[in-house]
Amino acid sequence: MPSAYRHRQVILFGRYPVPGLTKTRLIPALGTLAAADLQRRLTEQAVAGLAGNCTAPLSFAFTGGTREQVRRWLGRFKIQAVAQPEGDLGRRMRRVLDQALDKGARQAVLVGTDVPGLTAGHVRMAFEALAGHDLVLGPSADGGYWLVGCRRPLDLFDGIAWGTPEVLARTLAAAQKQGLSTALLPELQDIDTEADLKRWQPRGQWRRPYLSVVIPALNEAPGIAETIARVQAKGIEIIVADGGSRDGTPALARHAGAAVVETPRGRAVQQNRGADAATGRVLLFLHADTRLPADFGPQLFELLMDPAVALGAFRFATDWAHPAMRWIACAANWRSSCLGMPYGDQAFFMRRERFDQAGGFPPAAIAEDLFLARRMARLGRIGLAPGAAVTSARRWRMRGIVRTTVINYLIAGGCLLGADPSRLAPLYNKRVPR
Numbered sequence: 001m002p003s004a005y006r007h008r009q010v011i012l013f014g015r016y017p018v019p020g021l022t023k024t025r026l027i028p029a030l031g032t033l034a035a036a037d038l039q040r041r042l043t044e045q046a047v048a049g050l051a052g053n054c055t056a057p058l059s060f061a062f063t064g065g066t067r068e069q070v071r072r073w074l075g076r077f078k079i080q081a082v083a084q085p086e087g088d089l090g091r092r093m094r095r096v097l098d099q100a101l102d103k104g105a106r107q108a109v110l111v112g113t114d115v116p117g118l119t120a121g122h123v124r125m126a127f128e129a130l131a132g133h134d135l136v137l138g139p140s141a142d143g144g145y146w147l148v149g150c151r152r153p154l155d156l157f158d159g160i161a162w163g164t165p166e167v168l169a170r171t172l173a174a175a176q177k178q179g180l181s182t183a184l185l186p187e188l189q190d191i192d193t194e195a196d197l198k199r200w201q202p203r204g205q206w207r208r209p210y211l212s213v214v215i216p217a218l219n220e221a222p223g224i225a226e227t228i229a230r231v232q233a234k235g236i237e238i239i240v241a242d243g244g245s246r247d248g249t250p251a252l253a254r255h256a257g258a259a260v261v262e263t264p265r266g267r268a269v270q271q272n273r274g275a276d277a278a279t280g281r282v283l284l285f286l287h288a289d290t291r292l293p294a295d296f297g298p299q300l301f302e303l304l305m306d307p308a309v310a311l312g313a314f315r316f317a318t319d320w321a322h323p324a325m326r327w328i329a330c331a332a333n334w335r336s337s338c339l340g341m342p343y344g345d346q347a348f349f350m351r352r353e354r355f356d357q358a359g360g361f362p363p364a365a366i367a368e369d370l371f372l373a374r375r376m377a378r379l380g381r382i383g384l385a386p387g388a389a390v391t392s393a394r395r396w397r398m399r400g401i402v403r404t405t406v407i408n409y410l411i412a413g414g415c416l417l418g419a420d421p422s423r424l425a426p427l428y429n430k431r432v433p434r
Helices: 024-030 032-051 067-078 089-100 121-131 166-177 193-200 224-231 249-255 266-276 296-304 323-341 352-358 368-377 394-399 400-415 419-430
Strands: 007-013 058-063 081-082 105-112 135-141 147-148 183-185 211-217 234-243 259-262 282-285 310-320 348-351 382-390
Touching: 007 089, 007 323, 024 032, 024 193, 024 211, 032 058, 032 067, 032 121, 032 296, 032 348, 058 089, 058 394, 067 081, 067 105, 067 296, 081 121, 081 394, 089 105, 089 282, 105 121, 121 135, 121 147, 135 166, 166 183, 211 224, 211 249, 224 234, 224 249, 234 249, 234 266, 249 259, 259 266, 266 282, 282 296, 282 352, 296 348, 296 382, 310 323, 310 368, 323 368, 323 382, 348 352, 348 368, 352 368, 368 382
Parallel strands: 007 058, 007 105, 058 081, 135 183, 211 234, 211 282, 234 259, 310 382
Antiparallel strands: 105 147, 135 147, 282 348, 310 348
């Protein structure tokens, strides 16, 4: 290993993505989920581009999460994660740079995570410039800077109004006052505002929603508007895949703000057609009579921050406070967490690429959710969010708790043992009124 490598340090300075707390200036344009996902994608792009670069060791100085969360998220890159100290932005940057120099680095370079044009070549340029200068800065188009490098502790960041167009000028003035020699790298664009997004992706690719909610429906007029309203938010696309309703469900869904896809009847084909029409990075399949927890978005986002999770679902609950139903919910949650076998009424969610990789829902007459879960288990871990998806107990109320439970287990067991789902479907498909 070259001696120069051992005496250098690259610090990626960023935040663990948390919806509502990350990229807050972009939330009005993107919504909380998409803004946090942008932070995630930009950080992963930066780590991937720098981790394989042999110029210097790479660490990630983070805030907004725990070391364990960062390890699950970025552990595959084999980089060191260090928590940022307390204080304003300038104090945190100075402390992190000083720590690297105190540990033996003769050159330390700190870069931001929200610079899509950043490459390993820019970092090499920074180290080359530090051979003859005390300070290196990478100017950004908004008057700030995306990189700062030094070879000894510097006191430059006090009294600067961060986030203003004067950041670079104030830092250069402080450096000049202290007699420091300074080098500037090429100007790059960081992503902080909607105007930055438009300059970065002028064709509007940034408008792609983070989440598409697909709701298969058949004669769900009494409750479809409420189901849609409960999941509506900026950055969330809602698609109702209607299987031939005759009660006005499609018109009510459109009026409530959802897109409607007319499909043949059958939950598997309806969900697949809805997914075909979806544009979100993440898909969530929601039964029309199921209510998600109020913070479903942050819950699913956090679960999918673990790249090992192929499929997520919520815990199971019903809207019937019968003692037996509580036991049924306990059994369902044990089955989901211990056996990795959630059912569709727990609201499956997954990254779009994983759904496509699995081939979507198989064209089964019944238990399409069980078959998809088994496919997804071959691609990664099945995760369970902490909140509960509360589904209607109308089937248990109409048929009886014991009979409905026995039918459910007969269908699941039969499908797992290889029985033809079309022969089991009549057990389930007897009409259930609202």
